[in-house]
Amino acid sequence: MVVDLNADLGEGCGSDAALLDLVSSANIACGYHAGDAQTMQACVREAIKKGVAIGAHPSFPDRENFGRTAMNLPPDTVFAQMLYQIGALQAITRAEGGQLRHVKPHGMLYNQAAKDATLAEAIARAVQAVDPGLILVGLAGSELIRAGERHGLVTREEVFADRGYRADGSLVPRSEPGALIDQEERALEQTLEMVQNGRVKSLTGEWANVRAQTVCLHGDGEHALAFARRLREAFSVNNIKISA
Numbered sequence: 001m002v003v004d005l006n007a008d009l010g011e012g013c014g015s016d017a018a019l020l021d022l023v024s025s026a027n028i029a030c031g032y033h034a035g036d037a038q039t040m041q042a043c044v045r046e047a048i049k050k051g052v053a054i055g056a057h058p059s060f061p062d063r064e065n066f067g068r069t070a071m072n073l074p075p076d077t078v079f080a081q082m083l084y085q086i087g088a089l090q091a092i093t094r095a096e097g098g099q100l101r102h103v104k105p106h107g108m109l110y111n112q113a114a115k116d117a118t119l120a121e122a123i124a125r126a127v128q129a130v131d132p133g134l135i136l137v138g139l140a141g142s143e144l145i146r147a148g149e150r151h152g153l154v155t156r157e158e159v160f161a162d163r164g165y166r167a168d169g170s171l172v173p174r175s176e177p178g179a180l181i182d183q184e185e186r187a188l189e190q191t192l193e194m195v196q197n198g199r200v201k202s203l204t205g206e207w208a209n210v211r212a213q214t215v216c217l218h219g220d221g222e223h224a225l226a227f228a229r230r231l232r233e234a235f236s237v238n239n240i241k242i243s244a
Contacts, residue, residue: 002241003195004156004214005231006137008057008106010035010043011066015225020046022228023217024244025053027104027137030085033059033067040092048098053244055102055137058085060109067107068174075122078109082126090130101244102156103127104137105144114142114170124151140210141169157211161191161231162218165200169208178203184227188234191215195240 006025009016011034020026028043029035035043047054059067061081073081082103090100105113105123113120120138124147127136132152138144140157148155162181164172172179181187194200194212202208217228235242 001195001239002243003212003235004053004244005217005235005242006055006104006158006214007217007228008104009047010039010057012039013224016043017046018225019217019228020050020052022225022232023052024242025055025102025214027055027057027102027106028089029057029106030059030089032061032081032085033063033106037088037092040089041096044089044093044096044098048096053101054089054093054098055104055135056086056089056100057104057106058082058109059106062108067109070108070112075118078119078122079126079129082123083130086126086130086134100131100134102135102137104158110139110144111171111173113144113147114139117143117147120144120147121150124148124153127151128153137214139169139171140212156213158214158216159191159194159200159210159212160216160218161227162187165202165208165210167202167204167206167208169200169210172203184223184230187227188231191231192234192238195235196238 005023007019007023008027010029026047062069120143128151136148136153137156164178
């Protein structure tokens, strides 16, 4: 069994270099919610050095709230913002001798696109316009995955090690109790269940089916590095290989 392990980087958390030793894919912030040109360049260089697949991590324009504010923007505006952010990271990656591999939206953009077909369509259209060879990463079973498939993109369905789930397979919003799992053992158990058995237990006790092609590790948690190491160890013990 093989699974991709990804982390969101370039967000000013200070653990990027260490996380790049543990993951197979990196989603690099493109300046709208965090990061800047120098941070993007530094992350790209480190990812190339360590053989980690490089992806763009575009957001709504919301640095003040780390991309977590809900927005209702016209599809053409979202399309242009995606081109701007993806294109910037693609240019830096090419200049450093690497290749952009995937796109994973950030924060509220990601969560809204999971349910909003119009928003998902604008994102998928932008990814396809930049490079139809790019992989689109989205929440397992979401509208974003369906939009990517409609545009002929390769998609990767994502699950979260440290997030609570609802019965329909969506994430519990960060504003609600149970959104974040802070017990390592429970997060490890949930991740293995999703990867090995394709299901996750919701906060209300029901099982939701998920397709776990890539697992997200949040790099901004207090114990992110320690948990990343434990997760890699658990994968190894269960003969789960990590590959982009």
